[in-house]
Amino acid sequence: MTQIELETLNDKFALPGYLAFRAGEGDLPVADINNHHASAVVALYGGHVLSFQPHGQKPVLWLSRHSRYQPGQPIRGGIPVCWPWFGPHPTDPGLPAHGFARILLWEVLGGEILPDERTRLRLGLNDSEATRALWPHPFRLEILITVGPALQVDLVVFNPGDKAYNCTGALHTYFNVSQATTIQVYGLEDAAYLDTVDASLQKVQAGPVTISGETDRIYLNTANDCAIEDPHWQRRIHIGKAGSRSTVVWNPWINKSKRLPDFGDEEYTGMVCIEAANTANDVVMVMPAGEHRLSTTISVEKLQE
Ligand code: TA6
Numbered sequence: 001m002t003q004i005e006l007e008t009l010n011d012k013f014a015l016p017g018y019l020a021f022r023a024g025e026g027d028l029p030v031a032d033i034n035n036h037h038a039s040a041v042v043a044l045y046g047g048h049v050l051s052f053q054p055h056g057q058k059p060v061l062w063l064s065r066h067s068r069y070q071p072g073q074p075i076r077g078g079i080p081v082c083w084p085w086f087g088p089h090p091t092d093p094g095l096p097a098h099g100f101a102r103i104l105l106w107e108v109l110g111g112e113i114l115p116d117e118r119t120r121l122r123l124g125l126n127d128s129e130a131t132r133a134l135w136p137h138p139f140r141l142e143i144l145i146t147v148g149p150a151l152q153v154d155l156v157v158f159n160p161g162d163k164a165y166n167c168t169g170a171l172h173t174y175f176n177v178s179q180a181t182t183i184q185v186y187g188l189e190d191a192a193y194l195d196t197v198d199a200s201l202q203k204v205q206a207g208p209v210t211i212s213g214e215t216d217r218i219y220l221n222t223a224n225d226c227a228i229e230d231p232h233w234q235r236r237i238h239i240g241k242a243g244s245r246s247t248v249v250w251n252p253w254i255n256k257s258k259r260l261p262d263f264g265d266e267e268y269t270g271m272v273c274i275e276a277a278n279t280a281n282d283v284v285m286v287m288p289a290g291e292h293r294l295s296t297t298i299s300v301e302k303l304q305e
Contacts, residue, residue, distance in 0.1 A: 001029040001044075009108055018119045019111040024050075026069025031108075033147045035117040040147045045071070046102040047123045047143040049079040052151040057300050060151070060237060062176040062271035066262050074102045076174075076262040077271075079153060079296070081143060083169035084135050086248075086279035099169065100134050101125060101141060109142065118148030137165045139286075150238075150299035159286040166285050170248060170277035171296045173239070178232035180251050180269050185209035187226035187239075188247060193219040194280060211272060214253035218280045222247055226274050234305065240297035241276035248275035 001009075006029060009021040017034070024030035024043060030050065033040040038054040053059045063077030074080055074096075082098035089095035096103060106123040113119055125141040132138075138161040146152040153171055177183045186208050194200045196216035205219065208229075223245055228237040241247070250273040252260065257268045276296040278284045284292045 001027070005029075013108050013111045015111050015113060015119070018113055018117075019121060021108075024069070025067075028069050029105075031111075031121055033119050033121060033145070035113075035119050035147065037117065037148045038151070040145070040151065042121055042123075042145055043069075043075060043078075044108065044123065045069075045105050046075060047081050047106040047125060047141075048075050048102060049145055049151070049153060050075065051078065052147065052298065054149065054300055057235070058233060059176050060298060060300055062174040064263055064267055066264050066267070068262050072103055073262070074098070076260075078174060080172040081155060081169070082172050082275075082277075083141065083155065083157070084137075084139070084167035086168040086170050086277060095134055098172065100131055101169075104131070106141075106143070114146070114148075116148065118146055120144060120146045137161065137163075150297050152295065152297045155294045156291055157284075157286055158291040159288055162288050164285055164287045164290075166283050167292075168277075168279045168283055169294065170244075170275040170279060171294060172248075172273060172275045172277075173296060173298070174271050174273050175228055175237055175239075177228065177230050177270060177272055180211040180272055182230075182232055183211065183272060184229045185226055185249060185272070185274060186229065187224045188219050188222065188249070191219045191222045191224070191247075193217040209249055211251045211253075214256055215249060215251045217249045218277070219247040219249065220280055220282070221245055228272065228274065229303070231303070234303045236301045236303055238297075238299045238301065239274050239276075240295075242295040242297075243293045244276040244278055244282065244295075246277045246279050246282040248277045248279065249273065250275070
């Protein structure tokens with residue numbers, strides 16, 4: 001994005017002291033959001049929240065030091081927007097994994113200051129010749145990113161066409177943790193899940209989720225909120241969700257990290273993904289003139305010493 005385009009964005013949408021636009025890594029345009037609660041950075045490329053940091057807390061989202069910031073490549077970390085399909089395309093492996101929303105430039109629709117200084121940025125992505133070549137449906141996507149004591153991300157898909165269609169997706173959130181092997185993830189106890197690293201066998205979660213190897217699980221039929229307890233950093237990350245009945249938990253561990261060019265070999269120790277998803281048997285049908293909202297709400301609580 002040129003300097004003039006950035007200046008135009010700031011002329012139209014900047015909120016002095018709360019919202020401003022600049023060139024980020026890879027010269028990709030980003031929005032800086034600040035208020036008395038927290039700060040956040042959002043890449044317009046991919047509609048991608050890169051960081052969220054409540055004042056006095058460590059960063060809540062994890063971002064790889066090896067991430068690429070170039071058109072056509074997804075950013076590794078933060079909250080990738082996986083849409084209109086989750087994972088590999090169901091029939092055509094040549095199509096981008098996790099859909100195209102995270103590798104396209106979104107437009108700024110607006111910014112506003114809400115009561116108590118919460119700050120909201122709205123981005124949009126509409127169907128185009130390029131998207132229709134990948135997925136033959138009309139859509140209007142909006143992502144609403146609200147920064148306050150919590151971070152709330154709402155992904156709203158609107159179907160302006162005259163035919164219903166199905167889609168899957170996720171807000172594929174990467175969380176920053178002290179040590180993946182010491183955290184516990186609550187909220188999925190007794191839930192059935194597909195174990196993607198074990199022939200997608202269906203299993204049942206016993207107790208909190210812990211990480212001791214490559215972990216890639218799709219929890220089924222659950223609308224539950226989750227929480228990551230991080231004993232070393234003495235904090236609990238609360239992860240609420242709406243519009244989702246599947247939750248994905250992922251840590252690539254050693255070998256998969258080594259196979260990923262944008263993931264440092266040792267970085268797996270400092271992250272876990274807990275994703276508000278619509279995948280597996282949780283497929284979304286969007287009716288003509290209908291919409292679907294997928295949301296995740298993230299906040300941090302200090303644990304007592
Ligand atoms: O988080 C679940 C998952 O589908 C994993 O299987 C892994 O592929 C991960 O997403 C990351 O996918 P990406 O295309 O971003 O490398």
